[in-house]
Amino acid sequence: MTITDLPDTKLARRRALAELRREERAAALTEAQAARAAREDEARRRRAARAEQRRLARRERAERRAERAAAIANLGRRLRPVAPLAVVTGFAMYGQIGYGLDHYSDPTTPFLLRLLVAVGAAVAVESIALYVAWHAHDALLLKATGTAARLRRASYAIALAVAAVNYAHFSGPNLAPTAGAVVFALFSASGPWLWGLHTRRAQRLQLLREGRVDSSGAVFSAERWRTFPLRTWLARRYSIDHGITDPRIAWEAYRLERQRRDDNLPATWQQLATSLLRLDAQQHQAAAAANMVSPIDVPDPEQVDDHGVAQLRKTAPPATVREVEVSTTVDEPADAKPRRQPRRRTTSRRVNTPAPTPKALQLIAAGGIGRRELARQCGVSEDTARKWIDAHRTTSEVTR
Secondary structure, X not given: OOHHHHHHHHHHHHHHHHHHHHHHHHHHHHHHHHHHHHHHHXXXXXXXXXXXXXXXXXXXXXXXXXXXXXXXXXXXXXXXXXXXXXXXXXXXXXXXXXXXXXHOOOOOOOHHHHHHHHHHHHHHHHHHHXXXXXXXXXXXXXXXXXXXXXXXXXXXXXXHHHHHHHHHHHOOHHHXXXXXHHHHHHHHHOHHHHHHHHHHHHHHHHHHHHOOOOOOOOOOOHHHXXXXXXXXXXXXXXXXXXXXXXXXXXXXXXXXXXXXXXXXXXXHHHHHHHHHHHHHHHHHHHHHHOOOOOOOOOOOHHHOOOHHHHHHHHHOOOOOOOOOXXXXXXXXXXXXXXXXXXXXXXXXXXXXXXXXXXXXXXXXXXXXXXXXXXXXXXXXXXXXXXXXXXXXXXXXXXXX
């Protein structure tokens, strides 16, 4: 190395040292940034953990509040049926306590002892009827109706006896009625009756759970009652008879039933009038042939209507009522070719489509059922099922 190379060596060394310092500062800066990022991440994690803890604490508090509210509501539901009974029994006990202070202990007995005796006797006396009523309640829910009825009558008798004690304590001279006597006697007498109200409600709920409640039929709107009072009453009777609770289905089912009856009744009178008029014409023709009476004009049986029945009753002679099979034939000319003997036609009642059953109406109203499935489930022919579906579709279109 020469003397001229020394400055270059010092310059390179300075540059290397400067580069090393830059690298150290960059490394220190990177470490500082990493440490700061780590601290920030740790702070975020702590904030998230604290937020989660607060959220869980809020959830726990909300759950505890909900549990307390549910417990209070449940207690309220349990106390609601017996709260009036507790109030009435408490005032009845007050009357019994007053009677006990005056009659159960000697006046020279210390007041505290007399009060304890009166309170104990009042609680015992008022509890007897309620205890018997509770057993009647339990027996009725266990389906022991005979036992429940006997226990209920016994509780009423005991309550009336206790009510007589309250009445005697608050009554006037010679058991004259006073306001206090009547009120406190009613308090004692009404205890078993109030318990009976709770018993009947519990039995109703039990029957509802078991599905054994008798159906009250369909309930129609006030507008329908005002517009069609008689028809609505008849439709309600029909719904009760057939166990239909849907008012729309009940109304449509009764309408179809009325239509079926209206269709059958004129046909029956028409056939009856036709048969009797034909019989009347044959009788008068036979009489005219024997020179007994002259022929009379008889209306065409095919053109007779409902009024023909009344006309026939006026013109037909008295005769013994008998079943007659009427046949009609057509006269042919002598030179006509031999023809097949005309078929005998007898009058018979027209076969009508049966009214849809409540089950069929419910299935049709639900929609999505074909005639084959409806016929299978209701036990009718496919043609009948098809007529039911067409009638329901027509009714729905008219209603819309």
